[in-house]
Amino acid sequence: MHQTLGGERLLTELDFTRLNNLRAGQLPAELVDTLDSLDLVPSREIPPDVVTMYSQVIVEDLESKKRQKLTLCYPGDAEPHLGFISVLSPVGASLLGQRVGAIARWRTPNGDECAAEIAALLFQPEASGDYTT
Template identity: 60%
Template structure:
């Protein structure tokens, strides 16, 4: 897992508050690190090129060059077969707060290092005027 650099990730205040509430459950250390080091901004001020909760993103695997579209969601809504990826998963955690054009990195459950470029944000709730999802 790569280290999170302060300012590398941007979260909306609503996403930050909701994810912090998950702290009552045992959060994976990488997500706790993201929450501790991310820049937090208002939902109306978040740039449209930032992956927020419930964003649909198009990824390009840096090794295989395969494209995949995923939606970042809360654990209760996760359906990996349908492309709904929990923020608690290694992939979901690596995408949260990242900017379009950057490379997200994570370790697979088998321990393999994975990386994918965020090539497009197909949908971001805030960019469409939804500030409460």
């Protein structure tokens, strides 16, 4: 089941505050647009199927059908070769606030368009009772 949830992306108030603190470091345009369009909710009210910071997801490339486990993180924790993807990257910005089943879309640095379905959410800090990570 593929769904595009335009306008229904959610973000915790804590993640929003932390990401806005990064604005001084010149956030990429994709992330600024994302932050400006997300609906904010308290951490305790975020649905368990929404990608928040430090969520672990399985994404499936729409073309190749290849699945990959990714963890959305802040730039200082990014290790792409281990699947830790910075929220400042095009992939990371496209995942933030999306729900399981949604299609994340982004452009590579050379301009290629990519898309992947969020097939599963393996871990979300808030769903496990962690409201401060």
